[in-house]
Amino acid sequence: MKKFMNDPLKFVDEFIEGILYAHPDKLKSINGDLKCLVRADETKDKVGIVTGGGSGHLPLFLGYVGKGLLDGVAVGNVFASPSAQQMLDVTKEVNKGKGVLYLYGNYGGDVMNFTLASEMAEMEDIETKHVLGADDVSSSPKGEESRRRGVAGIFYAYKIAGACAEEGADLEEVARLAQEAVDNTRTIGVALSPCIIPEVGKPTFTIGEDEMEIGMGIHGERGIRRSKLEPADDVTGAMLDKIFEDFEYKKGDEVSVLINGLGATPLEELYIIYRKVYKTLEEKGIKVYKPYVGEFATSMEMTGFSISILKLNEKLKGYLDVPCETPFFKQL
Amino acid sequence: MKKFMNDPLKFVDEFIEGILYAHPDKLKSINGDLKCLVRADETKDKVGIVTGGGSGHLPLFLGYVGKGLLDGVAVGNVFASPSAQQMLDVTKEVNKGKGVLYLYGNYGGDVMNFTLASEMAEMEDIETKHVLGADDVSSSPKGEESRRRGVAGIFYAYKIAGACAEEGADLEEVARLAQEAVDNTRTIGVALSPCIIPEVGKPTFTIGEDEMEIGMGIHGERGIRRSKLEPADDVTGAMLDKIFEDFEYKKGDEVSVLINGLGATPLEELYIIYRKVYKTLEEKGIKVYKPYVGEFATSMEMTGFSISILKLNEKLKGYLDVPCETPFFKQL
Numbered sequence: 001m002k003k004f005m006n007d008p009l010k011f012v013d014e015f016i017e018g019i020l021y022a023h024p025d026k027l028k029s030i031n032g033d034l035k036c037l038v039r040a041d042e043t044k045d046k047v048g049i050v051t052g053g054g055s056g057h058l059p060l061f062l063g064y065v066g067k068g069l070l071d072g073v074a075v076g077n078v079f080a081s082p083s084a085q086q087m088l089d090v091t092k093e094v095n096k097g098k099g100v101l102y103l104y105g106n107y108g109g110d111v112m113n114f115t116l117a118s119e120m121a122e123m124e125d126i127e128t129k130h131v132l133g134a135d136d137v138s139s140s141p142k143g144e145e146s147r148r149r150g151v152a153g154i155f156y157a158y159k160i161a162g163a164c165a166e167e168g169a170d171l172e173e174v175a176r177l178a179q180e181a182v183d184n185t186r187t188i189g190v191a192l193s194p195c196i197i198p199e200v201g202k203p204t205f206t207i208g209e210d211e212m213e214i215g216m217g218i219h220g221e222r223g224i225r226r227s228k229l230e231p232a233d234d235v236t237g238a239m240l241d242k243i244f245e246d247f248e249y250k251k252g253d254e255v256s257v258l259i260n261g262l263g264a265t266p267l268e269e270l271y272i273i274y275r276k277v278y279k280t281l282e283e284k285g286i287k288v289y290k291p292y293v294g295e296f297a298t299s300m301e302m303t304g305f306s307i308s309i310l311k312l313n314e315k316l317k318g319y320l321d322v323p324c325e326t327p328f329f330k331q332l
Numbered sequence: 333m334k335k336f337m338n339d340p341l342k343f344v345d346e347f348i349e350g351i352l353y354a355h356p357d358k359l360k361s362i363n364g365d366l367k368c369l370v371r372a373d374e375t376k377d378k379v380g381i382v383t384g385g386g387s388g389h390l391p392l393f394l395g396y397v398g399k400g401l402l403d404g405v406a407v408g409n410v411f412a413s414p415s416a417q418q419m420l421d422v423t424k425e426v427n428k429g430k431g432v433l434y435l436y437g438n439y440g441g442d443v444m445n446f447t448l449a450s451e452m453a454e455m456e457d458i459e460t461k462h463v464l465g466a467d468d469v470s471s472s473p474k475g476e477e478s479r480r481r482g483v484a485g486i487f488y489a490y491k492i493a494g495a496c497a498e499e500g501a502d503l504e505e506v507a508r509l510a511q512e513a514v515d516n517t518r519t520i521g522v523a524l525s526p527c528i529i530p531e532v533g534k535p536t537f538t539i540g541e542d543e544m545e546i547g548m549g550i551h552g553e554r555g556i557r558r559s560k561l562e563p564a565d566d567v568t569g570a571m572l573d574k575i576f577e578d579f580e581y582k583k584g585d586e587v588s589v590l591i592n593g594l595g596a597t598p599l600e601e602l603y604i605i606y607r608k609v610y611k612t613l614e615e616k617g618i619k620v621y622k623p624y625v626g627e628f629a630t631s632m633e634m635t636g637f638s639i640s641i642l643k644l645n646e647k648l649k650g651y652l653d654v655p656c657e658t659p660f661f662k663q664l
Contacts, residue, residue, distance in 0.1 A: 002524050002541070002635065004564040004601040011600070018603030021610040022623045058599040192334050195598075209334065232336040264596035266527075266632040267390040268343070269336040271350030278353040291354045300598040301635070303334065330662040 003301075008198040012055045012077055019062070023327040026066055035082060036089050037062055038072040047165040047174045048072065048094035049101045051158070052087055053110055054079040056197070057218060059328035060297040061104075064155070068324025068331075069162035070103070078197045078300075079219050081109030087117035091126060099127035099171035103157055103178055105150025106132040129171055131178040133157055135187040135308060137246045138215030138224045145183075149217050152260040152297035153185035153308040156320075163322035181316060186247045187258075188239045189306035191216040192229065195263065195299050204302075214239060218262065218299045232269065236276040239307055249311065251285035256292070256320060258308040263298040265305050270294070273305055290320055296329075335633075340530035344387045344409055351394070355659040358398055367414055368421045369394055370404040379497040379506045380404065380426035381433045383490070384419055385442050386411040388529070389550060391660035392629040393436075396487070400656025400663075401494035402435070410529045410632075411551050413441030419449035423458060431459035431503035435489055435510050437482025438464040461503055463510040465489055467519040467640060469578045470547030470556045477515075481549050484592040484629035485517035485640040488652075495654035513648060518575045519590075521638035522567060523548040523555070527595065527631050536634075546571060550594065550631045564601065568608040571639055581643065583617035588624070588652060590640040595630040597637050602626070605637055622652055628661075 005011050016034045020027060028040045051061045052074035062073045071094035074082035091100050100121065102114045111132070118128040133150025140147040161178035169177070191213050194203035204220035207213060212235065215223030224242075229235075249255070259274045261267070274293050281288055289312060297306075310316070324331050337343050348366045352359060360372045383393045384406035394405045404422035406414035423432050432453065434446045443464070450460040465482025472479040493510035501509070523545050526535035536552035539545060544567065547555030556574075561567075581587070591606045593599070606625050613620055621644060629638075642648070656663050 002561060004524075004567065004597065004637070005604055006563045006565050011604070014607055015600040015603040018605070018607035018610070018625075021620075022603065022606055022625055056598075056600065192336075229334060231338045233338050235336065263598055264633050264635075265336065266388075266595055266630065267627070268347040268388065268632065271347040271354065272337055272343070273350070274354055275346055275350035278350070288353075293350075293354055295599070298598065300600065301596050303596075303633070305336070325664055330664060332657055332662060332664070 003196060003198060005198055008201065011198040012075065016075065026327045030093050031089050033086065033089065035075040036086050037065060037075065038090060038093050039065055041067060043071060043096065045096050045098065046168060047098045047101060047171050048096060049103055049161055049165055050087065050090050050094060051104050052082045052114065053105055054081060056300050057297050059295065063326055063328030064158045066324065066326025068166050068322055069158050069326055078199060081107070081113050084113040084116035084120065087114055088120045091117060091121050091128065092124065095126045101161060101171060101174050101178060102128055102130045103161055104132065105154055106134040106148060127171060129175040131157065131175055131182060133182060135182065135185045136217065137186050137188050137242055139217060139221070142246050149221065151187050151189060151218050152258060152306045153187040155258060155296045156185050156256070156308065156310045157181040159324070160316055160319040162324060163319040177319065181310065184311040184316065185308055186243045187306050187308040188242050189216055189304060190214045190235060190239060191262065191302055191304035193264065193303040194220055195302040216304070218297060232272050233276045236273050237280065240277065240280055243307065243309055247311065249284065249286050254287045254289045254312045255281065256290050256310045256312060257288050258292045258296060260297055260306045260308065261295045262302040262304040264301045264303040267294065270305055277307060289317065335528060335530060337530055340533065343530040344407065348407065358659045362425050363421050365418065365421065367407040368418050369397060369407065370422060370425050371397055373399060375403060375428065377428050377430065378500060379430045379433060379503050380428060381435055381493055381497055382419065382422050382426060383436050384414045384446065385437055385439070386413060388632050389629050391627065395658055395660030396490045398656065398658025400498050400654055401490050401658055410531060413439070413445050416445040416448035416452065419446055420452045423449060423453050423460065424456065427458045433493060433503060433506050433510060434460055434462045435493055436464065437486055438466040438480060459503060461507040463489065463507055463514060465514060467514065467517045468549065469518050469520050469574055471549060471553065474578050481553065483519050483521060483550050484590060484638045485519040487590060487628045488517050488588065488640065488642045489513040491656065492648055492651040494656060495651040509651065513642065516643040516648065517640055518579045519638050519640040520571045520574050521548055521636060522546045522571060523594065523634055523636035524561065525596065525635040526552055527634040548636070550629060564604050565608045568605050569612065572609065572612055575639065575641055579643065581616065581618050586619045586621045586644045586649070587613065588622050588642045588644060589620050590624045590628060592629055592638045592640065593627045594634040594636040596633045596635040599626065602637055609639060621649065
């Protein structure tokens with residue numbers, strides 16, 4: 001197991017400590033619990049947005065807590081949900097009386113704990129709403145969108161709901177916009193190599209030296225096609241086809257594209273992927289607005305990438321444009 | 333060879349095409365040569381700063397071309413110098429009559445070509461000065477600092493010279509500040525696994541499944557110690573000792589720290605490294621100002637990281653603080 005770490009059982013606490021040493025003006029932990037983090041800046045009277053999920057996906061989830069984005073996060077161990085109590089603690093801290101949106105990925109443990117947290121919050125007179133990231137087209141067929149896993153495309157829901165909340169919208173409106181972003185986002189991923197969970201010490205799956213798996217999830221969940229690795233343009237084309245089968249784009253549509261590296265894939269290669277995505281969309285008469293290329297939701301040292309496409313309208317575009325700032329993501 | 337690419341010989345052109353499709357408002361190529369890139373925004377009457385070097389290190393080098401940083405870059409093939417003619421073309425494009433600083437890493441091919449380019453520039457009445465990144469303490473002993481390789485620490489020279497030039501300083505002053513940043517920066521790296529040059533198709537070096545090599549360069553140049561992989565705190569401590577042997581820090585000093593991932597090392601692990609660096613410096617009474625943690629100078633999919641420390645003074649601190657913006661690096 002070739003990882004830079006100390007005690008595997010302290011992996012999460014230690015990286016969070018490092019983050020808090022590096023960014024004390026941006027993030028703070030509450031109740032002496034390193035896994036309950038909120039914005040360090042004073043937020044005005046606004047709807048709070050809380051996320052949460054397992055570790056191992058930086059900058060997801062805690063990296064999106066900051067100005068113009070989210071207000072707090074409950075951090076779990078690697079690939080494990082945080083507890084309902086941690087979610088509640090964060091909720092109470094970020095609640096400014098206008099309610100709290102729970103915006104997180106569609107995974108069993110997270111759904112269960114956020115549901116429990118919202119029941120506990122209700123007893124403290126804090127109104128909450130849930131919106132779930134469910135953008136992975138390969139995790140459940142068309143018609144069963146709500147059963148899909150949430151992956152990198154949740155970035156768009158964070159960005160849009162965050163801008164909307166910062167502007168002063170009420171809970172219903174922030175939740176509506178977050179849901180609209182989710183409904184308009186489609187993602188598909190591909191993996192070439194696994195990662196190692198520190199506490200476990202062995203790869204999450206095995207795959208041949210010359211193989212790829214399209215549709216694999218960010219925890220190594222089984223994909224939809226395993227085959228020999230193909231040229232980048234062919235892989236990208238096959239992945240785009242899956243998205244096009246799932247969502248109807250028309251000539252003249254505007255979209256944002258997110259090419260997300262899963263951890264070990266060089267930025268050079270992500271831009272080779274973007275090149276093919278851009279050219280393919282252009283051929284279809286679809287205009288790309290504000291593309292994002294980089295690491296937005298990783299699986300530690302997994303090799304692979306995902307493509308997310310957000311169909312835009314004027315309102316989504318406006319919120320996408322709003323500046324934001326966290327230690328991990330800045331938009332001017 | 334598990335890489336997302338098409339024709340290996342088109343690797344560099346294709347990723348640059350992707351970058352230009354993604355960021356047309358920020359970067360443009362000149363003379364129809366994808367490997368000659370300049371800022372797309374109109375720059376005022378200022379000293380130009382040009383860099384250049386081999387590909388495979390994104391965001392280095394082209395990622396630092398933009399507002400508050402550099403004006404142009406000549407891009408080579410993977411791990412190979414661009415040509416003197418490309419450097420000259422970029423020089424002519426960014427020259428606004430106040431001269432041009434060549435700021436690049438200390439590698440034979442780059443030194444030779446930039447020297448040739450400056451002779452050609454002189455014939456066109458463009459004054460140039462050279463400042464070389466030479467921050468890698470493990471590449472040459474103390475007393476022979478000018479023979480050292482340039483690695484991630486060149487980021488600090490870019491940041492400081494870029495802010496100084498943007499402010500309107502003359503060529504002599506910009507070069508002086510760049511040199512001061514280089515003189516005050518020390519870097520050391522460690523690698524766990526190699527990368528593959530697309531055109532070559534095999535790993536740049538071999539290393540055991542349980543081994544690390546401290547001091548290895550970003551092209552796989554031999555380091556100073558190969559041993560079994562140790563816990564993160566021990567590796568980090570040993571690396572810091574090498575820097576402390578090389579540069580004198582006193583209690584009360586202020587430094588900036590850059591923890592740079594070489595490509596495949598998870599951000600989580602980089603923050604575990606930062607945690608140890610911060611604690612060690614704190615114990616010595618050295619204050620960390622504005623740390624940077626992420627990927628700043630990679631070696632494609634190499635696993636490893638480097639630690640750079642910049643000793644600050646009021647002037648360097650002021651320039652470090654100035655906002656800047658490129659598609660790859662933003663500071664507010």
